Amino acid sequence: MEKELLQEDSQIIVIILIAIMVLLLMAVSLVLFFFFSRKKIIAAELEKANLEISYQKDLLHSTIEVQEEERKRIAQDLHDAISSKLNVVSLSTNFLIDGNLQDDEKDRTLQHILAVTTKTLESSRRLAHNLLPPILENFGLQAAIEELCDEFICSQKLQIDHNIVYTNLLSKSNELHIFRIIQELLNNSVRHGNATKVTLQMNEENEQVFIKYSDNGTGFDVKSVNKNKGIGLKNIESRVDILDGELSYDSKIGKGATFNISTNTPKQ
Template sequence: MENELLQEDAQIVVLILIAISVLLLMAVALVVFFFFSRKKIIATELEKKDLTISYQKELLHATIETQEEERKRIAQDLHDAISAKLNVVSLSTNVLIDGRLNHKEKEQTLQHILAVTTNTLESSRRLAHNLLPPILENFGLQAAIEELCDEFMNSKSVTIDCTIAYSNILSKSNELHIFRIIQELLNNSIRHGEAEHITILLENNDAQVDLKYMDQGKGFDTGSIDIKKGIGLRNIESRVEMLNGELIYTSEIGKGATFTINIDSVNRNDI
């Protein structure tokens, strides 16, 4: 009887030890699981942060490159349209000051100075218009986009269907971003896509501004464009990022391109 009790006690002790061992193994397994899970979560978060930093660096580089290209263009325009003409005015004025011209030659020189000055003023107005379209400042985004479309259609090489239902809920600086985005898209469609028909739809509600742009041009391979983007597309992406917006584009070779831009009008950046 005593042996049976000892055997039962031994079995109970063995079961308790086994249970404790199982519990210890489970505890160790849980610790290891949580350790590696946490490690994986941290690694994933670090990877996301690295991707975010990499994207921000790429965006900053694209923005700087875009600004540099814009500065070069402005500098070239200033040189070609204004500096060179002012040099002509200066030379002609010096000739008049010398007093070696007869009456007829003086009249011709004055007429020449007047013509060059008038041309320079027109060039400076055009340059200022390119920097900040007066119609955008004075009459709003809808009028500016309609004028832009008319300018492109005057070439007789493209037709543009432009539908705008926009109620001026963005700041002027952000409206300028949208104007430049559409301008860049039109340039790309005609210059690279050789599009003959383009559709633009801009609308908004109280919370969001939506821009949809479609052309029937040559299209492009979205796979390769993601690897090597031109300055035009990077410029568009930079401006959408400044607007805290979302850009989605789809295209196929020979089937045109579609760009959809959604801007949260509540959480936008007023840059």
């Protein structure tokens, strides 16, 4: 057999055998390569899915957190602004019923009751207004934002330079998200940034809404905020997420903050 293989004509068979072996080797390594890449790709996809899930969980947690925070605030407001004052009214009324009061004392008590009820009424109106501004329902987003800005200008001594162009591009629920985002931004500027001047621009282009917001507050470190976001920013982020929009922000400590938001959702 070996002799035969060494014959000149048999050389060709040897070459064919070698070629087959080389091909086989390459084919087997290709199959192995396929299996290893597949393993890697599936692991990467799994990781991606896990990341997505953890992000969703995070979002859910922050939503619940925001909700709890809101409830706490409402409870506090109800307690401070309404319950305690109604208590005063109830006490004063008791005094009146029990009698033994001079006329001028009665008069003063009644005046006091009237003042407290008026204040309580005003507080409850403000509370309801904060929960859902009626102007948004009745006059639309542009009017609501303008009113919001005016409120901040009056009460917080904040200078707001606003330029809002908007024509019913978004659905009602999305309008509310935009409103809440701007409300949150203004709150953050005042509460955390101690800002005195804010510029707010909102305009439309190609069925998209663009919002540009900047303040002159203390600013924040973008890197550390990215790692550990506060509830306010998380809230803004999840709302932008619902709008299927994009959010970008930039800030430096001591140099204010800039937020850019664009929506993607046409009117439903």
